[in-house]
Amino acid sequence: MKVSNSNNRFCAFLRGVNVKGTNMKMAEVCSVFAEAGMKDVSSVLASGNILFSSEKKVEELKKTLEETMSAHFSYEAFLFVKSQREIETIFRENPFEINPGYHIYGFVGVDGIEKILMSEFEKSRKASGEAAQIISGNFYWTVPKGNTLGSEFGNILGRKNLKNSFTSRNLNTFEKVLKKI
Known part of the structure; x- marks a missing residue:
């Protein structure tokens, strides 16, 4: 083989x-x-x-x-x-501190989706501690545990008009992928 x-x-x-x-x-x-x-x-x-x-x-x-x-x-x-290499970059360039009370998500999608996501995030109401950043063309979002689906931005992510443009994974998933790749 x-x-x-x-x-x-x-x-x-x-x-x-x-x-x-x-x-x-x-x-x-x-x-x-x-x-x-x-x-x-x-x-x-x-x-x-x-x-x-x-x-x-x-x-x-x-x-x-x-x-x-x-x-x-x-x-x-x-x-x-x-x-x-792209997965290594997504994992390595995470801008948020690891905190047991928060989820950190990285997003993969079509070219330019990070700007659309940031625009939507900036317009949404935020939970305390909820934040987003774009690093090297990758969109990252951190949200308190228990608020992922309940946050306004979390609801925006489920819109049908965005479904073919991106998907997200918890940073832990990227780490598991890298260990097995």
Whole structure:
């Protein structure tokens, strides 16, 4: 078996997996990725973080995998492909201090989504300690535990008009992805 180098290792972050009736077993998702030509496929957690290797370009990977996932699972799939280096940057450049009372989220999405998210965040009412920053083109949000879905910004994130533009993961998920990639 060929050992992959970090230049062709990726993680696909799927949006909307195992929420609101879209239930998928990660083993089946990994099989779909393998059938689509991806190598060294594995998953991290049940929230749709699929690690794989490929020589193809990110744009081609995104298109191929969204089409394959949509056809196999009969739903409109949205996913965002990040290279190992991009994931390392997201994790390393987190601007917020780790605090056991807060969640820290990193966002992956289409080009320019960080500016749209920041604009929406700035217009929203904030919980005490809730904050957001853009670092190196990546949007980060910290929110007190228990307020993620209850915050005004958290509700904005669920808007249908944004669903194909981004997905978010807790910083702990990025760390787990990096340990396994």
